[in-house]
Amino acid sequence: MQTVVGVRGENMKKLKESLEKLEKRKDTNPHYRELLDIFGEVLILREKTGRNLKKDICPILDNHVEKKLSGGLPLIDFSRGDLDLAESRNYFLSLLKIAGKINEGETEGLIRELEEGRLDYEQMVRESFSHREETEDEEESGREDLVGFLIEESLRPVLERIAGRYRESIARSDWREGYCPVCGKEPKIGELREEEGARYLFCSQCGTNWQFRRIKCPFCGNEEQKTLSYFTVEEDERYRVDVCDRCKRYIKTVDFRKTQEEADLDIEDIATLHLDVLANEEGYD
Ligand SMILES: [Zn+2]
Ligand SMILES: [Zn+2]
Structure with missing residues (x-):
């Protein structure tokens, strides 16, 4: 057992809360138990990685922040050439080892390809920031989902740290775009509060x-009531899928206002994977 003291207090408190919420979801959504178990390990490693980070992935000039945000530009531009991804790459390798518990052959192969230079981590990161092409092959798409999730997670500690640093500037900036003010990614889930x-x-x-x-598609900006709708599953009004019939995209929405629970959207995103499947089946991307 490790003892936890000092400046780590705040992060550890957050981690503890997340792990408690995760335990709860394992009870209410038992078919996601294995995935949530793995995610619990990821959360612990995420906290540790964040705490030990040494560098940012790119310089951010404080005096440009306000201007960027008011112009609708995210703080980090992933098309720039000077990203320092060494620490994120190391975290990615650790993540692959955790994922190996559910998908051994797959991740071992990836680790080998990365180590031998046949797979380029930086290129994978850059591709994850451009809209990816869907593949028809089910096995291939399963691998893409896993790798996509791990690539995203591999950057989370370093980006979370930057996000924390500029949280107040972001709140002040009145950012109202459909993509993230920090990294530019599109959201997959949201909540009503x-x-x-x-x-x-x-x-x-x-x-x-x-x-x-509330009534606007984050992806195409559509605000027309009649082409925006949502569906719920099994009468559970706490979770819904908002869809746009103009661009055929969807986003999941969590509404915990009745139960007064505070949502952890990382966990809810995993616990609602059936909604993604459903949305895809209904023709939304
Ligand atoms: Zn972001
Ligand atoms: Zn749309």
């Missing part, structure tokens, strides 16, 4: 939340 149901989108790439119009 406060009595009046203010809508917040969540970036699982860096953990940032920002407020967004």
